[in-house]
Amino acid sequence: MQEKILLDGIDLYGLVVALGGGLLVGLERERRRTWDSGLAGGLRTSMLAALIGALGMLLGPVAAALCAVLVGACVLAGGWPLRHRHRTLTAEFALFATFLLGALAIGHAQLAAALFVVLTALLAGKETLHRFSREVLGEQDLDDILLLAAACLIVLPLLPDRVVGPYGVLNPHKLGLLVIWVMAVGAVGYLGLRLFGARRGLVLAGVFGGFVSSTATIAGMGQRARADPALTRSCIAAALASNVATLVQLALILALVSPASLVALAWPLLGAALTTMVVCVAAMWHANGGAADAGAAQDYGRPFVLSHALAFAAIVAVALLGAAALQDWLGPRGAFAAAAFGGFADVHAATLAVGQLAATATLTPLQAAQAIAVAFTANAAFRCFAALSGGRAFGRPVAAGLIAVNVVLLLMLGLEPPRF
Template sequence: MDWNQVTHGLLAALGIGLLIGAVRERQHGTTRTLQAGVRTHALLALMGAVAMLLGLPAFLVALLAAAALAWTSYRISAADDPGLTGEITMLTTVLLGGLALEQPALAAALGVVVAILLWAKAPLARLSREVITDQEVRDALLLAACALVVLPMLPSEAVDPWGVLVPYKLWQIVVLVMGTGMLGHVALRAVGARWGLPVAGFFSGFASSTASVAGFGRSSRAAPALVPPSASAALLANLASLLLFAAVIGTTSPALLRASAWPLLAGALVLLGFAALGLRHVPDEAVPETSTAKAFQLQHALMIAVAIAAVLLVSEGLRQLFGQAGALVGATVAALGELHAAAASIASLTTSGGLELAQARWGVIALLASASLAKSVLAFLSGGARYGGIVSVGLGGMVVGAAAVAWLVG
């Protein structure tokens, strides 16, 4: 028997019990409902550790004894406090005390997590009852089902004769779009209206930067003072789209993402710089109508996946007929309408060997130029000359910066 390990485990168990007991004491020490405080939880943790030291049968007896005590405590306090948190905590303390004897570091970490959960009772209750809406709960459950239920069931092998349609990878992109939309929605709710304009712009770009450019353009027409910050928000939406663009490439072809990393970083920095110019004086008006009550649009994510599948098939067909040049032309034309689908096409062809890495990197720049051209035209049509000029200059700077760096790195 290693007495150093035993001593370490007993000290860890004692610390866990004292920590959990202190939190319980702070929260309920002045009420009549507290049945287990600092001393009780410290003793429960030590009981679990000592029982584990004596063997598994002794530990089971100790756990049953703690369960009996918890039941007695609940019967006494049920009238004033019908919750089961205190009783569950008593059993958890015994379990962590037993675990501390075998794995003290893991037990201590879990003890801290338990203490945080106990301390955060009021914030968590407010979050679940007041902050989070029913729609957001439904969105979170839908995202969890897509990521944890549907994704593992999909085949990871190509299902078409050309080997370009992999259901697992396509659904990964769906989950990626939905997840980024959820994160953006949470961030927008957290910062409030003062910084809602740039935050709404950035995170709406994960859903659709094209729609964001049009939405901010329409809102800027009604409020001329909002033209510069609206244009900056549109550029931030394209920055988010660029990040998603990189994520789609990396999901399909990590090698192409590594080869394009510096050009993409240069383009992102240029976008960020132009966006910062218009955010120096952000008015306190409400957030434009670019954010919705829903955290993400499942239909939009599915449409992206369908578009990606279609572009993959078309690009592979053009490659079969005309070689690498045909594949690049097809993807570039597709980028006028859907940048991320075109990105998946280029990355997939690179992975399968249909495109050389150097050509694919310039293909990435061509996709950015094609998408930027379409969005610039949309900006002029939706927001007028001033708004369209700012947006087009920012997008053009992104393309020039990315192309310059791509040429420099060879």
């Protein structure tokens, strides 16, 4: 953390941040004034507003309050005569925000510096934001985004964050997170599709979505492919790209929990990663060469379907109950069976559980690597099942790619019958 630079009690670092932030905002305002002659404020005005805010804080609360009243009065005076109906108060609000951030810089310089950057980005992105809200998003899109926001901010906090039901494996809060993630993947893929086109937007959404749940990402891309068959090839590439994140997370979990198990599984994971890259590149090349994606219609459907997300979470809940029942029935010797059933729902959770068993010497590193491979295989089967949500044209190529990756991992590991 940046230490304060004080000179006779004066926060010099905060003053520098205030002036620098005012300069940053002022540069954007000055460039915009070259074509908007009625714009209030510019380079000098923004720097003065930030400086006044900083000096007011240095002089004390009374001076800061007087400065706020003075700047606020000037802002009101400048924005009061709205002579044109298209005129907005953005410039006046930006000037007052610059003053407030200048005051914040005294004592909270790092936060103020970050907010200065955010303010400048918002001001500079005027055309992009307007185009996004008016041209990219439709009325139905806004309704779906509001539904997703309500699920995140209203429904999810109300779900109990504790285990319920038999075997103590079902957590309503986590299942709710999974539903929201399937919806969010669909929404991100939809926005990427609208902003960057089918070839780039969906693949980027697939890669980032895979870091939370590759299965949910595949299900979300399947929904997108079913909603718009013209985008099927790009959705296939995005679904396969999510597998990269799964392998990376697998390696990271083992590195933290059981490094010895990671060593035993290193070469199979590397082979699976290389195979994943090959199938992803092949899918992307196939998507780029497809005429269907190139001429995709402008009607991209809806960002997500709530009923599909709920059905997917229900399947995961059943899989978790089955894994717990197997482990309870078979006992410690059921580690492989439990890993298989647990991996069917979440390969990362299964990997974490197996890694902890290896860390406590319950399993040898080789046995742990074999159990994780079994969990990965079960999860691949579940992802193939999730791919069928997009129809045969989507599900078959995705399943073929996942099977190829899984076969390489098993062949390189050379699975042997478990020995206890």
